[in-house]
Amino acid sequence: MLRLYDTIHGEVRDLATRDAGRLSMYVCGPTVDNLPHLGHGRFTLVWDVARRWFTFRGLDVHFVSNITDIDDKIIARAQREGTTESVVATTYEDQWWAAMAAIGVARPDDVPHATQYVPEMVMLIESFLAEDIAYVISDGVYFDTSRVSDYGLLAGQALDSLRAGARIEANEEKRSPLDFTLWKFAKPGEPRWEAPFGEGRPGWHTECVVMSLGLLGDGFDLHCGGLDLKFPHHENERAQAVAAQRPFAQHWGHNGWVMVGDEKMSKSLGNFTSLTDLLEGTDARAYRLLVIRSHYRSPIEVSPTTIADAERALARLDTLARRFDLPALAGQEMLTQSDFDFTGPSALLAQRVGALLDEDLNTPLAVAELFDAVSRANTLADQGEVEEARDIAMAVTVLFAALGLSVFSAVHDSDDEVRELARARDEARRAGEWGEADRLRDEISARGWVVEDSAEGTRIRRG
RNA sequence: GGCGGCGUGGCCGAGCGGUUAGGCAGGGGCCUGCAAAGCCCCGUACUUGGGUUCGAAUCCCAACGCCGCCUCCA
Incomplete structure (x- = not known):
């Protein structure tokens, strides 16, 4: 049984699925208003690894991740650069997929774009207005958080306590500072969609509920994202689902942050924060190794030092592949355990690594186990036990590939x-x-x- | 003010009551014409002060330090 930490329950629980053998998974995607940064790299890697592992274990995973292609920041950028919102969104979405391809993050099964779901969002907002769960003020439509009795479940705080901590709210018209935007009325020059309650654009929180429920259905299995999305974004998504009386995600997963050393983060200091910059001149696999070497819920340090560290560790793996002439695995396509035959010495390795990963994706211990196996394979080969050594080495590359890390000979074409x-x-x-x-x-x-x-x-x- | 997390050897990073985590870097050795790669050995770490326990990095209390969320954020 696969187990995963669930944010609402605060503990590792069985990842029970709605439909036997199938896992429906939604990961909040990026707002495409800029180049992807290291944090984007981490969350996509973490959930890509999860997806791949679940798939490897035999689940039929339906993986959905959205693109937010309309948002204040996109509008701001378009105005600043004298172009249109769709040009900005398209430009950075292209950059996004280029970066994803570079770090080996597999394409989601579905990539809903916010702008494609506006009619559904309008309908949802209308239904809230009809029941006074939402209300209209001068700049938009807001959700009345007091209408959801367990609001604060993800935040881990009661509504009162959250309200007490709310910062000074400029908008005096809101019933509560916690009430959030469902719809923003368009200002002159801003993109707009028709709606009975006034032309405008959807709020971010509304996009994700509509798209996740729309594509995965009521009571889907797993909703993931960065820790920072826990509150208010996921809280607000959930609040809307509750208000709409639709069962929402049964399990919530949140990944930890990327720390970039001190506050000094600039290209001139070599302290890259853009994923695109990182990928220039470094082996993209190093970032994945760095990510899986720590637990997905822990913060990780990303710096030229830790990346270089990972690159050297990677060299050790590639050396193993070179020694046994192992084929490269992994890539866009995902591996399934049933395609491999772990027998002999590799059976125990696969079993141990599997048990570690099944329990809340303990990639750091799995990686440690795999590095131990690297030593074992080398030792055996040194002793002339080539067949046994090769069996273990092969299993190492398969198990890394199951996590999306391609280990290969790296025998570049010399001239x-x-x-x-x-x-x-x-x-x-x-x-x-x-x-x-x-x-x-x-x-x-x-x-x-x-x-x-x-x-x-x-x-x-x-x- | 409320909620939550963290402080581990030179660096990164696991462990969360008793066992060598692992990687990178460093030192010594084996192998090698010399290297490279590989293998072996080594450093004996857990912020501080109390406490619980036969036994604590791991549990409890306190202090100090750092960070996050409560506003847009992966």
């Missing part, structure tokens, strides 16, 4: 020139001309390559 130098060096070595051999090695490394001598022959790899 003819480098290959010729290597051949010349081999000849020199055969002739015992060590001075010449070393000189040739220097030439090879000056071109950015590393030569390795082994029983199986000379290998050239990227340094």
Whole structure:
């Protein structure tokens, strides 16, 4: 049984599914008003890993993640840049998918866009107005939070306590500072949709309820997002579902933050905060390894140091793949356990790693287990137990691939020139001309390559 | 003010009552013509002060420090 921490209950619980063998999962996606940042990278990686693991374990996962393509920030950017909202949204959505592809996050099964669901949202808001659960004031339509008796469930605080902590609200017309926008009336020049209660655009919280329920249906299984979305976003989504008398997500998952060292976060300091920047010049797999090396609910430190650390750890894995000539796995397509045959020494490994991941996705312990297995495989190979070693090494790459981390030989195509130098060096070595051999090695490394001598022959790899 | 989290060896990061986490970096060794890769060994860490316990990094209390949410945020 798969188990996962649930925010509402505050404990790890069985991830029971509404439909046997199927898991419906909604992850709040980005607002496309800017380049994706490291935090976006983390949440997408965390839930991509979860999705992949659930799939690996045999569940038929229906994974939905939205794109918020209309929002104040998008409007602001469009005005600032003298362009339209849809140009801004399209531009940054393209950047988003490019970054997702780069970090190996699989495409969701459905990608609802907020602007495609406006009529449904209008209907929902109308029904709230009809029952006085929502009310109209000068700048828009608001949701009356007092109408939901258990409001504050996700926040872990009662309505009164939340209200007491609310900051000074500029809008005096609201019944309560906690009441949130369902619909914003359009100001001159702003994009607008028709609605009986006035032209405007939907509020963010309304988008996600409508899209998640619309695509996954009542009482879907799992709703995920960053910890910061817990309140008010998820609280407000839930409040609307409750008010609409529709069973909502049965299980809530929230991932931890990305810490970027101190407050100094600038490209000039090499302290990149944009995912796009990070991906320039680093192996994207390093970020995934960094993410799975810690628990998804813990904060992680992302800095040039921790990324470089992960890159070196990755090299150790790639070296293993090179040693056994293992094929690269993972990518857009997801793996299923039933496609693999874990027998012999790898059976125990797969079983242990599986048990760890089944229990609230304990990726750090799973990774530790896998690194142990790397040592074991190398040791066995050193001792000549090649078959057994290969079996374990293979299982290591499969299990990493199950989490979306592709381990591969990284034998980049060296050019003819480098290959010729290597051949010349081999000849020199055969002739015992060590001075010449070393000189040739220097030439090879000056071109950015590393030569390795082994029983199986000379290998050239990227340094 | 309310709610919540965190402080682990040089760095990252698990563990959450008794066992070597793991990775990276560092030191020593084996292997190698020399390297690279790999393997072995090493550092003996848990903010502080009390307490509970046969036994605490792990539970309780307090203090200090850091962070998050209560406003848009992954």
